[in-house]
Amino acid sequence: GQSLEQPSEVTAVEGAIVQINCTYQTSGFYGLSWYQQHDGGAPTFLSYNALDGLEETGRFSSFLSRSDSYGYLLLQELQMKDSASYFCAVRDSGNFNKFYFGSGTKLNVKP
Amino acid sequence: NAGVTQTPKFRVLKTGQSMTLLCAQDMNHEYMYWYRQDPGMGLRLIHYSVGEGTTAKGEVPDGYNVSRLKKQNFLLGLESAAPSQTSVYFCASSLSQGSIYTQYFGPGTRLTVL
16 A cells, blocks of 8 residues: 655745655655645645656755655745645556545745 | 636535536546545545546545546546545546656535535
8 A cells, every 4th residue: 555644734934944754655656746735726736756866946846765765845945825735645656547645744934 | 728627616415415526628638537635634536537438446436436438528426425525526637648747636626415
């Protein structure tokens, strides 16, 4: 089966840097994705890591270590609009069409 | 270009009633998915489709049926609704396998079963 763990809530101040961790236990692994979801909204794709290392997209970066079954999302220069829930998700290597999501980390950005 | 749309946005059902949720996408995506999201939890895959005329079970398929008669539409049916099916339902679509890691989500349907 698949199991993903994320902290339930993180608080940071505007302008700061915050890291949201995700550890996973999977029977197979094909890649780690990150999604953002504002309250009452739909999830939107942020980033994807198939290989070890850092992927950077503007203020957001995502890191993966397959040997540690661990990844994180790094948000820099935090803005109030970054207040949202962030989900990590893995693809099932046995069936590329299946995705498993973590329970999400609620990020609160304070002035 | 509307992306992924879902109908209806809200619905209240009584136990035992049936309904169909409609998902439509105008991006010519091959793959479509139905998820449910319960309070404080992540998304769980109900059913998915890899192309017109095909469907497959996800993580939590019991109590739901789906159909993909047209490439752009993916329907989710509840034959006999139960309170445990109270949830927010999201539809998603993605391109073929080369970039399957990017899913585009609809706005969601908030369903309450009394």
